[in-house]
Amino acid sequence: MTRNDLALELRSVTLQFGGLIAVNEVNMAVPKGSIVGLIGPNGAGKTSAFNIITGFYKPTSGSVEFCGSDGAARPITGMPPHEVCRAGIARTFQNIRLFSNETAIENVMIGAYVRQKGRWWMNMFPFVFRGAAREEIEIRDNAMRLLERLGLDNYADSMASSLPYGAQRRLEIARALATNPSFLLLDEPAAGMNPQESAELLSFIRALRDDFSLTILLIEHDMKVVMNVCEYIWVLDRGKLIAEGVADAIKSNKNVIEAYLGTGEARGDA
Amino acid sequence: MGASAGDKTLRNRALTIGSLIVFAAFLWWAEEGVDAYKVRIINLIAINAILGLSLNLIYGMAGMFSLGHAGFMAIGAYVSAILILSPDQKLAMWILDPIAPWLLDVQSPFLVSLIAAGAIAAVFGCIVSIPVLRLGGDYLGIATLGFSEIIRILITNFTPITNGPLGLKGIPPHASLLMSYGVLAVLLFCMVRLMNSNFGNVLRAVRDDEIAAKVMGIDTFKIRVLAFTLGCFGGGVGGALMGNLITTIDPKMFMITQTYSLLMIVVIGGLGSITGSVIGAVLVTTMLEWLRFVEDPITIGSLYIPGIPGMRMVIFSMLLIAVIIFRREGIMGMREFSWGWLLRDNARVNANDAK
Numbered sequence: 001m002t003r004n005d006l007a008l009e010l011r012s013v014t015l016q017f018g019g020l021i022a023v024n025e026v027n028m029a030v031p032k033g034s035i036v037g038l039i040g041p042n043g044a045g046k047t048s049a050f051n052i053i054t055g056f057y058k059p060t061s062g063s064v065e066f067c068g069s070d071g072a073a074r075p076i077t078g079m080p081p082h083e084v085c086r087a088g089i090a091r092t093f094q095n096i097r098l099f100s101n102e103t104a105i106e107n108v109m110i111g112a113y114v115r116q117k118g119r120w121w122m123n124m125f126p127f128v129f130r131g132a133a134r135e136e137i138e139i140r141d142n143a144m145r146l147l148e149r150l151g152l153d154n155y156a157d158s159m160a161s162s163l164p165y166g167a168q169r170r171l172e173i174a175r176a177l178a179t180n181p182s183f184l185l186l187d188e189p190a191a192g193m194n195p196q197e198s199a200e201l202l203s204f205i206r207a208l209r210d211d212f213s214l215t216i217l218l219i220e221h222d223m224k225v226v227m228n229v230c231e232y233i234w235v236l237d238r239g240k241l242i243a244e245g246v247a248d249a250i251k252s253n254k255n256v257i258e259a260y261l262g263t264g265e266a267r268g269d270a
Numbered sequence: 271m272g273a274s275a276g277d278k279t280l281r282n283r284a285l286t287i288g289s290l291i292v293f294a295a296f297l298w299w300a301e302e303g304v305d306a307y308k309v310r311i312i313n314l315i316a317i318n319a320i321l322g323l324s325l326n327l328i329y330g331m332a333g334m335f336s337l338g339h340a341g342f343m344a345i346g347a348y349v350s351a352i353l354i355l356s357p358d359q360k361l362a363m364w365i366l367d368p369i370a371p372w373l374l375d376v377q378s379p380f381l382v383s384l385i386a387a388g389a390i391a392a393v394f395g396c397i398v399s400i401p402v403l404r405l406g407g408d409y410l411g412i413a414t415l416g417f418s419e420i421i422r423i424l425i426t427n428f429t430p431i432t433n434g435p436l437g438l439k440g441i442p443p444h445a446s447l448l449m450s451y452g453v454l455a456v457l458l459f460c461m462v463r464l465m466n467s468n469f470g471n472v473l474r475a476v477r478d479d480e481i482a483a484k485v486m487g488i489d490t491f492k493i494r495v496l497a498f499t500l501g502c503f504g505g506g507v508g509g510a511l512m513g514n515l516i517t518t519i520d521p522k523m524f525m526i527t528q529t530y531s532l533l534m535i536v537v538i539g540g541l542g543s544i545t546g547s548v549i550g551a552v553l554v555t556t557m558l559e560w561l562r563f564v565e566d567p568i569t570i571g572s573l574y575i576p577g578i579p580g581m582r583m584v585i586f587s588m589l590l591i592a593v594i595i596f597r598r599e600g601i602m603g604m605r606e607f608s609w610g611w612l613l614r615d616n617a618r619v620n621a622n623d624a625k
Contacts, residue, residue: 054485085487097482099475101542101604109468110475114487116468120496123467124460139468179487 007032007215013062022048024239035216037230044236046219055081069182090181092172100161108143111178150174186218282609297447316450317511319551322535324504330541332497333477335411341418344524346387346506347513351438353383367429380444391506399498426521437520445514540600545607
């Protein structure tokens with residue numbers, strides 16, 4: 001794999017909060033167009049890694065490099081979140097964070113704002129700036145199409161907070177897609193889903209990747225989802241990368257089993 | 271209902287234009303046909319609505335708790351007054367210190383002074399907001415309150431420019447009913463267009479969840495500074511109109527109590543609702559006048575109660591507390607008026623036709 005095939009690369013990224021090392025010398029190389037996973041027990045530093053990539057935390061050391069749809073790799077270490085999004089990285093949250101006082105379609109439209117060309121004041125002069133008015137309509141139409149694509153069109157005019165749980169998860173993905181990303185980070189997309197729903201999620205994630213030509217990195221606790229959908233998996237434990245590889249290799253990896261279940265001696269002590 | 275969406279839009283537009291014409295005719299008649307006291311109250315409603323709307327943009331739509339609106343009103347009022355007053359008036363009025371020479375000959379038409387008032391208040395708002403908006407919640411309220419007081423004290427002491435504590439008198443009464451309501455109409459149109467556009471969605475998004483907004487690629491700090499600046503523009507324009515209505519201004523007019531009554535308008539009407547601010551302005555302005563009777567001496571049978579100045583503010587505070595306890599979201603909540611809602615179309619409530 002050459003460097004040009006990478007969508008995202010983390011090079012010995014370390015994040016320290018005082019004495020606590022949340023992420024410790026992590027190296028990751030995510031190939032373009034792949035679906036990959038980041039797993040680990042609670043508190044392993046998965047979400048911290050997401051927050052570093054999306055610009056909420058600046059790593060203590062190390063660098064993050066991102067290659068967007070324009071094909072040029074550039075460092076995004078310490079870039080503010082809104083610029084990371086502009087570069088083409090979108091994400092969802094572990095605890096759903098929709099704009100609850102807005103309707104579903106408005107939530108998606110907000111996602112499109114980052115690519116909107118019309119300026120805010122143009123809408124005050126609708127007869128002068130017809131282009132801006134047309135763009136507003138286009139944004140609404142595109143948002144509606146996205147909602148249809150994700151099976152949310154029935155909820156378009158409902159308040160985001162009133163949607164059923166599964167629909168809220170999908171709406172968060174729709175909103176992320178509206179920013180027109182080339183890289184999507186999903187933080188526990190299957191959380192709170194029943195087995196049937198998470199089975200549907202598998203094909204849904206693959207379809208997303210193909211339809212929107214995305215690279216997808218997901219954090220997930222549901223091992224069925226991870227092992228089935230991820231082409232490559234990194235395992236974090238207490239901030240350190242303890243294993244990486246394809247699903248079968250991870251399943252039988254001794255370190256991983258220990259991290260999740262504890263060592264034999266530890267169980268003997270208990 | 272049988273009518274198609276297009277018919278309804280047409281109907282709503284006709285209703286809007288029709289009611290605007292009726293209302294304009296009423297104003298044109300009221301200017302002469304009603305006694306001066308009532309004209310002033312009707313006028314004050316428009317000005318309070320302008321001020322309430324601009325504070326609502328900051329507090330309700332963008333979620334920034336600001337207690338500094340009186341300060342920006344003061345800037346607007348002074349800028350407008352200084353620009354309108356004639357050189358002769360200025361020479362006669364500045365008795366503590368002579369007026370700054372570069373200000374003496376500056377004179378402009380009323381509308382220019384109005385825009386300048388808004389623009390200069392906006393510039394101050396922008397400068398103030400950049401450091402202050404790094405704070406959130408109540409801290410922001412305290413910091414803006416401080417800035418508002420600083421502005422007032424600067425005005426009191428910069429005698430060569432502001433004539434200090436003496437204030438300015440004899441401002442020509444440009445704020446006629448049609449002028450005030452004209453400005454209100456323009457402001458309403460701009461607000462409704464703004465809040466119905468995607469920028470309005472973004473503004474609400476920044477208010478509701480700043481972290482999620484950042485992830486959506488929104489420069490939340492920039493948006494908040496912009497909203498604050500726009501709100502200050504409205505505050506400046508409202509202050510200028512206020513000065514032109516009362517025809518005399520002094521620093522004492524722009525104390526914290528002024529901000530409170532605006533806050534009352536916004537909270538009673540509904541945070542984040544354009545319609546709410548207009549309704550709030552009507553209610554608060556008329557109530558404050560109507561409640562004056564409680565300050566008069568009252569005789570109930572043999573019981574004589576001497577007039578207590580300030581009693582109406584006590585009653586008003588109690589009303590405000592009642593609103594906060596029983597209807598926290600205010601009269602309108604975040605909803606907006608629309609013809610469809612009024613005529614029970616069951617259509618989605620939107621702000622398209624607000625007044």
